[in-house]
Amino acid sequence: MNTLKLNLSWLLLMVLTFSGALMGEYAQPSFWITVSIAGITALKGRLIIDEFMELNQASPVIRRIVRGFGLVVPALMILTYLLGPELAAFTQLPE
Amino acid sequence: MAIPARIPGNKAIWVGIFAELTEFTLMFLVYFFARINHPQAFHEGPQKLSLAAGTANTVIMLTSSYFVARAVLAMRRDQSGISLRWLIAAFVTAVGYPVVKALEIRWNVSQGLTGGGDVFQMSYYYLTFNHLVHVSWGLLGMAWIMLRTGFGGYSADNHSGLIAFASYWHATDLIWLMIFPLFYVLP
Secondary structure: OOHHHHHHHHHHHHHHHHHHHHHHHHOOOOHHHHHHHHHHHHHHHHHHHHHHOOHHHOOHHHHHHHHHHHHHHHHHHHHHHHHHHHHHHHOOOOO | OOOOOOOOOOHHHHHHHHHHHHHHHHHHHHHHHHHHHOHHHHHHHHHHOOHHHHHHHHHHHHHHHHHHHHHHHHHHOOOHHHHHHHHHHHHHHHHHHHHHHHHHHHHHHHOOOOOOOOHHHHHHHHHHHHHHHHHHHHHHHHHHHHHHHHOOOOOOOOOHHHHHHHHHHHHHHHHHHHHHHHHHHOO
16 A cells, blocks of 8 residues: 555546446436446445455455455346346246 | 465454445345336436435545545554544544435435335335444444544554454445445436
């Protein structure tokens, strides 16, 4: 961790946050919008995990678990966009 | 001899953090389960919430997290006075989170958005209130860390308590980064 990397990480996190907010204001549902939002979410998560938490220098077990957590929501965003109705049918009890 | 794997802070805080991540992973699964079964409610939901409030709280969490990281960096350089100033900045910034949340809930209620509303609103209140509880614990922890730092409890050689708190605070920030797009952004 050094000052320059922290400052740049915070700046990038702000840019990504406001980009996401703009999408929330104007975007309509589409595959690429979903992928963009998922990508922004994953990238922000990775910046926090590697630069703020410094897990890139930590125990591999901790690093993998937390990095994995940071990918759950982005992956489910894309998965449920692509397979929403099929997954909904799969989760219903049979009549 | 193999170098032991580094655990930031201490083992106890990681038990807490993993419990926190597990709890929110389960809640995210419930969110997606509700979303695929009620796509219309989740498509219309974000338009009913205040994007400004959600964005403000994201900026608050990220900036407070950044200040905490600067406090750790200063302590590592044996500048405990500067570290305390960064922690005070983090605390003052983070107090904005419950304030924005209170204003947001007041606005929600005036718009008829309550916990007894549709499935989107129920998920929103359940997840965000839970997160607010975690932020509140974090604020109490931060106050304790500030006291310890102010009374010379940490040094460049021994500040694992500060790193343990920082890890928890960053994890709570990370969880908010997942919640924000789910309720305020994703159409």
